[in-house]
Amino acid sequence: MENNIRIEAREFNAYYDKKCALKDINFKIFSNKITAIIGPSGCGKSTFLRSLNRMNDLIENFNVKGELLIDNENIYDKDVDVIFLRKRVGMVFQKPNPFPKSIFGNIAYGLRIHKMFKNYDDLYMKVENSLKEAALWDEVKDDLNKSAFDLSGGQQQRLCIARAIVINPEIILMDEPTSSLDPTSTAKIEELIRKLKEHYTIVIVTHNMQQAARVSDYSAFFMQGELIEYDETTKIFTAPSNKLTEEYITGRFG
Amino acid sequence: MKINKNKVIEKVVEGALFMSASLSVFVTLGIIIVLLFETIEFFKEVSIIEFLTDRQWTPLFMNKHFGILPLLNATILTSLISMIVAISFGLTIAVYISEYIKPEKRMIIKPVMEILAVVPTVVYGYFALLFVTPILRKIFPDISTFNALSPGIVMGFMIIPIIATMSDDAMQAVPKWLREGGYALGANKFQVTTGVVIPSALSGIMASFILGISRAIGETMIVTIAAGQMSNLTFNILEPMETITAYIVQVSLGDTPAGTIEFKTIFAAGMTLFVLTFILNVFSYMLKSKFRERYR
Amino acid sequence: MKEKKLINKIRDNFFPVAGLLATIISLGILFVLIIDVLKDGYMRLNLQFLTNYPSRIPEKAGILSAWVGTLWIMVLTALFIFPVGVASGIYLEEYAKPGKMKDFLEINISNLAGVPSIIYGLLGLQIFVYFFKLDRSVLAGALTLSLVVLPIVIVATRESLKAVPLSLREASFALGANKLQTILFQVLPSAFSGILSGVILSMSRAIGETAPLITIGALTYIAFLPAGPFTTEFPFITLQGLKDYFTVLPIQVFNWVSRPQKGFHSDAAAGIIILLIISLFINFMAIYLRIKFEKYMRRK
Numbered sequence: 001m002e003n004n005i006r007i008e009a010r011e012f013n014a015y016y017d018k019k020c021a022l023k024d025i026n027f028k029i030f031s032n033k034i035t036a037i038i039g040p041s042g043c044g045k046s047t048f049l050r051s052l053n054r055m056n057d058l059i060e061n062f063n064v065k066g067e068l069l070i071d072n073e074n075i076y077d078k079d080v081d082v083i084f085l086r087k088r089v090g091m092v093f094q095k096p097n098p099f100p101k102s103i104f105g106n107i108a109y110g111l112r113i114h115k116m117f118k119n120y121d122d123l124y125m126k127v128e129n130s131l132k133e134a135a136l137w138d139e140v141k142d143d144l145n146k147s148a149f150d151l152s153g154g155q156q157q158r159l160c161i162a163r164a165i166v167i168n169p170e171i172i173l174m175d176e177p178t179s180s181l182d183p184t185s186t187a188k189i190e191e192l193i194r195k196l197k198e199h200y201t202i203v204i205v206t207h208n209m210q211q212a213a214r215v216s217d218y219s220a221f222f223m224q225g226e227l228i229e230y231d232e233t234t235k236i237f238t239a240p241s242n243k244l245t246e247e248y249i250t251g252r253f254g
Numbered sequence: 255m256k257i258n259k260n261k262v263i264e265k266v267v268e269g270a271l272f273m274s275a276s277l278s279v280f281v282t283l284g285i286i287i288v289l290l291f292e293t294i295e296f297f298k299e300v301s302i303i304e305f306l307t308d309r310q311w312t313p314l315f316m317n318k319h320f321g322i323l324p325l326l327n328a329t330i331l332t333s334l335i336s337m338i339v340a341i342s343f344g345l346t347i348a349v350y351i352s353e354y355i356k357p358e359k360r361m362i363i364k365p366v367m368e369i370l371a372v373v374p375t376v377v378y379g380y381f382a383l384l385f386v387t388p389i390l391r392k393i394f395p396d397i398s399t400f401n402a403l404s405p406g407i408v409m410g411f412m413i414i415p416i417i418a419t420m421s422d423d424a425m426q427a428v429p430k431w432l433r434e435g436g437y438a439l440g441a442n443k444f445q446v447t448t449g450v451v452i453p454s455a456l457s458g459i460m461a462s463f464i465l466g467i468s469r470a471i472g473e474t475m476i477v478t479i480a481a482g483q484m485s486n487l488t489f490n491i492l493e494p495m496e497t498i499t500a501y502i503v504q505v506s507l508g509d510t511p512a513g514t515i516e517f518k519t520i521f522a523a524g525m526t527l528f529v530l531t532f533i534l535n536v537f538s539y540m541l542k543s544k545f546r547e548r549y550r
Numbered sequence: 551m552k553e554k555k556l557i558n559k560i561r562d563n564f565f566p567v568a569g570l571l572a573t574i575i576s577l578g579i580l581f582v583l584i585i586d587v588l589k590d591g592y593m594r595l596n597l598q599f600l601t602n603y604p605s606r607i608p609e610k611a612g613i614l615s616a617w618v619g620t621l622w623i624m625v626l627t628a629l630f631i632f633p634v635g636v637a638s639g640i641y642l643e644e645y646a647k648p649g650k651m652k653d654f655l656e657i658n659i660s661n662l663a664g665v666p667s668i669i670y671g672l673l674g675l676q677i678f679v680y681f682f683k684l685d686r687s688v689l690a691g692a693l694t695l696s697l698v699v700l701p702i703v704i705v706a707t708r709e710s711l712k713a714v715p716l717s718l719r720e721a722s723f724a725l726g727a728n729k730l731q732t733i734l735f736q737v738l739p740s741a742f743s744g745i746l747s748g749v750i751l752s753m754s755r756a757i758g759e760t761a762p763l764i765t766i767g768a769l770t771y772i773a774f775l776p777a778g779p780f781t782t783e784f785p786f787i788t789l790q791g792l793k794d795y796f797t798v799l800p801i802q803v804f805n806w807v808s809r810p811q812k813g814f815h816s817d818a819a820a821g822i823i824i825l826l827i828i829s830l831f832i833n834f835m836a837i838y839l840r841i842k843f844e845k846y847m848r849r850k
Binding site: 260263264267268270271272274275276277278279281282284285288289291292342343346347349350351353354355363365366367368369370372373374375376377378379380381383384385411414442443444447465468469471472473474475478479499502503506507512520521524527528531532534535536538539 | 558561562564565566568569570572573575576577579580582583586587590633634637638640641642645646654655657658659660661662664665666667668669670671672673675676677680697700701704728729730754755757758759760761764765766767770800803804807808815818819822825826829830833837
Binding site for chain 1: 647648715717718719720721722723724725726727728731735736739740846
């Protein structure tokens, strides 16, 4: 196979308390591809996404069983440093959540906590590059000291993307990144996502099936904590092999 | 290596934060130990029977008596007077701002009300002694310069915000569907308020009453200034009387060396005060938690 | 039928009328109180009142030692409670895991908030004055008052931290920040005005506290000042003042109220005017910060 496996789940289970949220997930995600995770709400798609950078660790009583490998290394191994993992696996959230700081300060935060710059010029250059990569630079280059809250929703989300990529992650997780945005902003973000796959492996959770069809290379359909079907997006949307997938995609439930 | 250093720093910081948080435990322990120690010393010299049954409290006189009753009586009387004022006003205000006016107005009245609780208590003492008592004299000509009524009333006003704010919070927490249930049965607003909202919020409202009483019992300066510093076992609220707190102030103002029986009395009095307020506070806390659980 | 209507009318209007009346009377009392002290004390309000020591002659008495003492006590109390109160709040809100230990700490703090302040005076008397031999000094006074208001700061800190949205913390964690970095660089700055409002609120409580300071033996008549913190010699700062005796504004007022002479009552009223101005100002500052904080939080 020409594709490199970046992420692999092996018999992966996740529980809140005793309640099973993910059941025996077996799943391979490929490098420099965009993989969409779709499914009705409560199907476990967000839980899976948040397992990839161990954001679920923040929740009391969250447990996992099985293996979740990134580059053949189980990220739930005892000696894995979560900080280092999250540096490698960036995340963009459902609602834009910029820090209550300046635009510059938002991007610089990650560089500062990881001490990833030599001097101010280097810091500035890195901030500039990431804003350019996130297609936001032209809109904000004169207002870098303005509060991030002064940006529009779509701009804020691109700022959050820039904030995630500035620390050079290998993987970017996106949790319904456009669900709170208008169609124009959504189009811009989708275009950006397609461009970003050149450098990053992208996993995106979305409840918008057209979006999954538009941006992703692969799609995974989750239902009630199980991975029902996983294939190339074109195949999933034109000739799904599972009846449930077909019913969901044609809008019979969800 | 660097990662390890960060983890060590995190642990150290967490430890320091924990130490700060546990300081409050040491404060409580300190209070109990200090009070207990001197109180035990006190009871080595005075029998507990005398303390609880003697009708006079005169530790500073030649003929010493150590009956807590006059102080306790004064404390309870002034507190009761204040609660009559605080509950009638506080609860009415709470119902009014919770059920009858717009939220925007409510958001203004509440903080303004809080000013009543911000005024230093010496100021209220001054007000009770030099303004309220002279006015009361027009109604009750034989009222003394120092009396229980005037500081009781003024203390009541100080406590209104506690009762109004807490009761309002409790009524606000009553879910909308309970109210709608009342209206659906054809009840009018008064009936819904008194028949549904107040009963549903009752434990929260009671918690505010109890906290109010506890505050009144512990209040010091108003009663010291306006009720007098002469222990007096009477139910006549127009007469001077000395509360537990006022007695502690009275002794503290003089130069009472540690180790003397006079010195020990303030700790025995303080212990009485602490036990009273502690029971009330715990009771109030329990009522409040019960209420919170119900409407979570 | 008509009679029933009348009853209904009274019933429907009971709470609106009684509630309005109760509100007006309560605030009216406040108004009357302010007018009363202004009437009694305005003639004493002049510069000399601020620069004179207390005196046997009411007309010459002033509040110099009182306001300087209050300033000392306030500054020190703020210095003590800010770190300890905020640290406790952070621990309880961010670090403590739900369970018996946390419940215990919580109940304990809520109980401390209800302990009458005069009890803290007894504690301060035994621990600070006698055990640590601080005597009835500025330091003993400030430490005692710190314990009185500490629960207020802790509770306010927790409320402010609670108001910081989860999304902000998640954003920071997702970038690989650790807990300490997240709290230090994101959560605390966001909660800062709320926390500050709590600290200031506790100051407005502390400035009026009289009983605990009388209990530790603060003097009611004092005609000197604690040694100032600045000196002409190296290192230009001295902590000598911490060991000096002191009095504070409310104690001075209490002293004057307790005297039979009318002249001193005017002094008391004038002292009250100053005290009220300061404590109301502090309180409004706290409310202003609170409102600012809430607005800021809604923006998120």
